[in-house]
Each structure stands twice: as C-alpha cells, then as structure tokens.
Amino acid sequence: MFQGGIKLVDFKELSKEKVIEDFPAQEKVIIPLSQHTGIPSKPIVKKGDTVLKGQLIGESAGFISSAVHASISGTVSGLENCNLPGGKTSLAVVIENDGKDTAVEGVKRDWQSLSTEEIISIVRDAGIVGMGGAAFPSSVKLTIPAGKKAECAILNGCECEPFLTADYRVMKENLPDVMDGFFIVCKALGVDKGYIGLEGNKRDIAWMMRDYLSKTPSPFDIEVKILPERYPQGGEKQLIKSVIGREVPSGGLPIDVGCVVFNVQTCVAIRNAVCEGKPVIDRVLTVTGLVKETKNLRVRIGTPVSKILDYCGVEIKDGTKVILGGPMMGIQIHTTDIPVLKGTSGILVLPEEVLPENIQPCIRCGKCVEVCPMQLVPAELGRYAEYKNWERCQQLSVSDCIECGCCSYICPAKRPLVELFKWAKVEIRKAQK
Amino acid sequence: MGEGGDKEGTKMTEMRCSPHIHSSETTTRIMWSVLIALLPAAIGSIYFFGSDALKVILVCILSCYIGEVVSHLVFHRRLKPFDGSEAVTGLLLAFVLPPSIPLWMAGIGGFLAIFLVKELFGGIGFNIFNPALAARSILTVSFPLEMTQFVAPLSYRVDTITTATPLGIVKEGLGGSLPSLWDMFIGNRAGCIGETSILLLLIGAIFLLWRRVITWHIPISYIITVAILTSLTGQNPLFHILAGGLVLGAFFMATDYVTSPITSKGKIIFGIGCGIITFLIRFKGSYPEGVAYSIIFMNMFVPLIDKYTLPKKFGYINKKGKK
Numbered sequence: 001m002f003q004g005g006i007k008l009v010d011f012k013e014l015s016k017e018k019v020i021e022d023f024p025a026q027e028k029v030i031i032p033l034s035q036h037t038g039i040p041s042k043p044i045v046k047k048g049d050t051v052l053k054g055q056l057i058g059e060s061a062g063f064i065s066s067a068v069h070a071s072i073s074g075t076v077s078g079l080e081n082c083n084l085p086g087g088k089t090s091l092a093v094v095i096e097n098d099g100k101d102t103a104v105e106g107v108k109r110d111w112q113s114l115s116t117e118e119i120i121s122i123v124r125d126a127g128i129v130g131m132g133g134a135a136f137p138s139s140v141k142l143t144i145p146a147g148k149k150a151e152c153a154i155l156n157g158c159e160c161e162p163f164l165t166a167d168y169r170v171m172k173e174n175l176p177d178v179m180d181g182f183f184i185v186c187k188a189l190g191v192d193k194g195y196i197g198l199e200g201n202k203r204d205i206a207w208m209m210r211d212y213l214s215k216t217p218s219p220f221d222i223e224v225k226i227l228p229e230r231y232p233q234g235g236e237k238q239l240i241k242s243v244i245g246r247e248v249p250s251g252g253l254p255i256d257v258g259c260v261v262f263n264v265q266t267c268v269a270i271r272n273a274v275c276e277g278k279p280v281i282d283r284v285l286t287v288t289g290l291v292k293e294t295k296n297l298r299v300r301i302g303t304p305v306s307k308i309l310d311y312c313g314v315e316i317k318d319g320t321k322v323i324l325g326g327p328m329m330g331i332q333i334h335t336t337d338i339p340v341l342k343g344t345s346g347i348l349v350l351p352e353e354v355l356p357e358n359i360q361p362c363i364r365c366g367k368c369v370e371v372c373p374m375q376l377v378p379a380e381l382g383r384y385a386e387y388k389n390w391e392r393c394q395q396l397s398v399s400d401c402i403e404c405g406c407c408s409y410i411c412p413a414k415r416p417l418v419e420l421f422k423w424a425k426v427e428i429r430k431a432q433k
Numbered sequence: 434m435g436e437g438g439d440k441e442g443t444k445m446t447e448m449r450c451s452p453h454i455h456s457s458e459t460t461t462r463i464m465w466s467v468l469i470a471l472l473p474a475a476i477g478s479i480y481f482f483g484s485d486a487l488k489v490i491l492v493c494i495l496s497c498y499i500g501e502v503v504s505h506l507v508f509h510r511r512l513k514p515f516d517g518s519e520a521v522t523g524l525l526l527a528f529v530l531p532p533s534i535p536l537w538m539a540g541i542g543g544f545l546a547i548f549l550v551k552e553l554f555g556g557i558g559f560n561i562f563n564p565a566l567a568a569r570s571i572l573t574v575s576f577p578l579e580m581t582q583f584v585a586p587l588s589y590r591v592d593t594i595t596t597a598t599p600l601g602i603v604k605e606g607l608g609g610s611l612p613s614l615w616d617m618f619i620g621n622r623a624g625c626i627g628e629t630s631i632l633l634l635l636i637g638a639i640f641l642l643w644r645r646v647i648t649w650h651i652p653i654s655y656i657i658t659v660a661i662l663t664s665l666t667g668q669n670p671l672f673h674i675l676a677g678g679l680v681l682g683a684f685f686m687a688t689d690y691v692t693s694p695i696t697s698k699g700k701i702i703f704g705i706g707c708g709i710i711t712f713l714i715r716f717k718g719s720y721p722e723g724v725a726y727s728i729i730f731m732n733m734f735v736p737l738i739d740k741y742t743l744p745k746k747f748g749y750i751n752k753k754g755k756k
Contacts, residue, residue, distance in 0.1 A: 405452030
C-alpha cells in the first residue's frame, strides 16, 4: 500500500446504477488532431472529403503520437482550430453527419494467433491512447525498450476519482471484453502474470472477475486485488506500489520496475481493435454532479460537451463549473464547445467553491505532508513557488509531484498548491531550455 | 473564451485549477477548535482564582487584537480575515501569567505577543517563536517580581494570599505544604491561570486530538521524556507531570503549528528536546519551571529539524526501485 492519500467521499452512488446509454451521434463532430500526449497527428483529409465511420483522418506523426479516426460518417466541412481543455487549442477535423453511420469494414481476428509486433501495430493504427485521462499512446507502452523486461501487466480498475463511474459500468456490463483486452495486453508484453487492481468500493466487480477467470481458460495467471479506497489509489505509481510493492524511480517509467499499467477502457479499445478491427471512435464517460439526470454515456469522440450537457439537462448558470474528468484532477473548461476527447473520463458539473481571493499564509499544520502520496513537502514547496524560488522547488523535487490534488484538498488555508506546482514545473522547464 | 470560440459555447464561471473540491477544514475552524479546547480550563481558572483570572484573560485577548490592528496601521498590511488566531494567542498568554499580575502588564504582554513576536516576523505563519510564550518570557525578565508571585486558589486562601507553586516549594524550599496529587490534577493549587487544572486541560487536549487539530507526536514524546528523566533521577514522575505547565505546554504550546516541525519524525525530536530542556531547567537551572523556555529554545531548532527530517521521497529507494 502506498503512503499518504486521502479517504474521500466518492459520490459514486449518483451514477453507479445507471446503465451505459449510447449517446446519439450529433449532426457535427469536431475531432482534434492533438488529443493525446506527444506530437499532433497529421491530417490526411481535406474539406469536402467524404469519410466513413472509423476511417483514418489523421496519421500518427512520430513514435509518440497517435492516429485519429472519424467517429461518424459524413463530409469533412473543414479543418478548424478548436478549443481544448486548459485553454489550449488544436487543429481539428470537423465532420458533418450524413446520418447513415456507414462504418469501415473491420477485420475479425483471433488474438491468440497474433504476435507481439502484430498486436502493437494494430494498436498503433487504431489510435489507442490511455483512456484513464493521460492519453499516452498505448502502442508506446506496449513496446518494451531495449534492455528492459516486463514481468507483469496491471489492469487499473481503481477509478479512484470521486463521482466517476464509467469504468465501473464498463467492467460491470462488458466484463468479457475488458478481460480479453487485458489478456491481449499480457500476450503483447509476453508476460504470464497479470494483476487487476480494484478499489474496495468495487467488490462486486472483483467477484465477477474471479468468477469469470475461474470459468475461462487462459494462459495467464491473473490475480484480482482489492485495494483500500484511498485516493489516489489509481495513480499509476501508487497502484504499482500497492499491487507489487515496488516504487517507480523518480523520473522513471513503470517498465523500470518491470510492469506496465493499462486502464479498463484502454483494454476494451485494444480488444475491439485486435478482435474486430475497430479503431477508437467512442468512449464511455460519466455525466454527473449538478445535472437533472446523471448518466453513463457512450459518446462519439468529437461530440461537443454542450450537446451532452443539453441532453442531461444541465443549466449553465453563473457559479456553475464544468469539469472534464474527476473533481481532483479534472480540468475546468472555459467553454462548452470543447469536444469529447479519447481521454475524457467524465463531465462533472459542480457549484463554484467559495475560496479566498488571495493566497492565504501557510500555517504549517503539516496535513499536506501527511497526505502527499509522493512524500514531498507541499507546504515548503508552496512557499518557495510563491516567492518564485524555482531552484529550491527543483531541489525539493517539485517535478515528482503527480498533481493529484491531495495537498490542495486538505489545506486549511486553501492554498492553491497544485496550481503553484504546475507553475513551478513550467518555469523549471523553461529555464532548462 | 477567445473570440474564435464557437457561438454554442457558453461563458462560464471563474476558472480554477484542480482540485475542484476541498476539505471543510479552514484556518478559522482550527483556531476556533483551539479556543473551544481551552474553554474548560478557562472556566476552571475563573472558578479557582476568581474574577482576577477573568480580567487577565479579557485584557490579554483585547491587547492581542490591539496589536493586530496597530500592526496593520503601521505596516499597511492587508487586514486578514477574522480567524480567531489573536484570541488563541491572547488566551494562551493569559494561561501562562499569574492571576495576580497587574492588568497593564498583561496588556503589554498581549500587545508584544502579536506586534513584536508575530507581526514583525511577517504575521501568521512566519513567526519563529510561540507568541504567547515569547511574550511571557519578555514579561518575566521585565517584571520578575510580579511574574513569580503566585496566589493560592480561592478555596485555600486562609490568611496569606501569596503562596508558592508546587515546583517552587520543591525547588526553592519556599514555605507552604505541597498540595495532594489529586488537588494538582483537578487544579486546586497555586500557579499560572490556565496551567493548574490538568483534568480540564486534558479534556481540551482530547478534543483537539479527536478533531485532528493536533497529533500525539509532540505532547506524548514531550511528557514521556520528562517522565523518564525524572524517574531516572529518583523523582516522582507523576508529580512532575502534574506540577507546573507541562500539560498546558505539551498539548497547547509546543503543538503550535507555525513554531513546531512539520513532519511526524521532526515532531517527536522536537518533543524529546523540549522534555530534556524542561528537565534540565527544573533540576539544574535557577528557575523552578522550564516549560516556557524549553519550548522557546526548541522553536529555534525547528528549521534545522525540518531540514533533516524530510520524508523519504517516493521513488528514491534505489536504482531498481525494489524494497
């Protein structure tokens, strides 16, 4: 078990029992070419082109990059700049729906007969990225660097952010797909051992999985682990520590301790790509918080957030925040014309919080030190960042901060610690250039 | 939203960085919790020492607020929200003053605690010394007579009013007979206003521990250190815990966030250090009591303790990352 963290009220009962609904395809989708970590994809369609559902519209432009596909069939109405969460923008392919939903024919395959290289190339072509939020290209994760060896694969089923239930519903409703996806991951990595990490609030899933594993013959030794409900249990480094007791070295990757972690929906995407030849064109997300009806929706990538909010009966008033992702790490959006991305795990509507206008002084209560899952000293770091002492921030390892938000959450002075650390990281990176 | 934004986009509330939820704990709530925790002992002090105690308490709190307002006027500092921290300092200062102290001296103490010890160092969160204890120390060197004259509790006042504290009786052979341990536990003895009733202080301490405002590290390591050292030298450890200001100091003064270490390990070192110095002053020093000075002394070591007790960061074990 990792040190630190917080037991949060999870608010999952708001949407936990809502069966996944297919959100109808809208008349228009906006598909950004940069919705993953790495180099933006290169557009290969132009205005006026007709595209099918699942057709490639943006090529992967490097090793750490990803392909992008049309999520509806229709006509490309143009390449435009669109808003992204965090105030960024990206070139996006805008497609007008022809209402026919004609899909590119997928290739059916049997995963057991495929080699590692074949699986990786399918995953790359299908534009699969980490769907837990980080959106790191999955093909890169599956490619083991020279000199490293994978000993096990870990399925991250924690969904430790409060409010979100999308992964829970996917595991509940599509368990065979999740498990097949995880088997494919194990196969591609060439490992025998797999772990599934679930938080204690998903015991039902754990039993379903154990039952499934006992009935399904597979060449892998899969162990389901129920972990304490402690945020950020689903943080990659924390999960690895909890599951196999190893600490990913600072600045390192999970593969440095012999494992690779995949999210629930990433596994499903891998299964769909490998077994049915379907690229990533939709994902399941939770719409929750101050909405008339909370929902778990399967949404086409590129659907504007505004459409989903309308559908769920959300009135955006002054004092309402719309957040993409969970409440701890999600990004508040400044406009609802932002499209749903591959890494969008939820749309959360919350009331604005009453927080002090100015940065209040730290009273050194030490609560942030207790909860920091990376064992940093946020109180000190926050002070140095406040005085722009980037050098000290660097010495105190601000770059190890995973921005989980525990320190800001617990701070009685409501100091914007995460914000200060993000700023410090940017400044340090600038100075290094 | 930029001008290029889609017309479907709706302008929304002020943008905030994650996390978007926060715990309900605030600085103000912490300060009020401390005040509530001190309340039983405050009421007890009025019961034991009468209206003198009440007057000193009120003067101290008032003068702390005056110190705050004056510092804002002098330094043109933004007035911070009313968070009760001055009241905590004032009440704690009153607790470590003798009930018979002239009120103007108490007033000077309260003013200096905030103006000199806290605001001159940068205000809340930046002071090096515990304001109440530093102010008490200033008063002790400025008015040695008034600061060391104690009165008996009301129920024991027969003919003479001034008497000695239990520690004074033991140390300096001052006149008077020692109160029973039970009297010392419930607070029926001479001493500073808020230090006498161990029972009422412990009620407050348990409240603070339950509210998680303080942790056990400092008070327990402090008290255990004193208990061990006194029993090693053949004293009654219980007497030394009940006498003087140890319980008040350990639970309410040494635990002051700003002037104590930030990590658990550091807190234990701090508590042990306070215990050793308290013991040394009580046995080797010229004062009968050493709690105030030991905490002030250890306050100076806090940055150093913090520096050497940084937690072991995640991912720095060794190259392989294995345990």
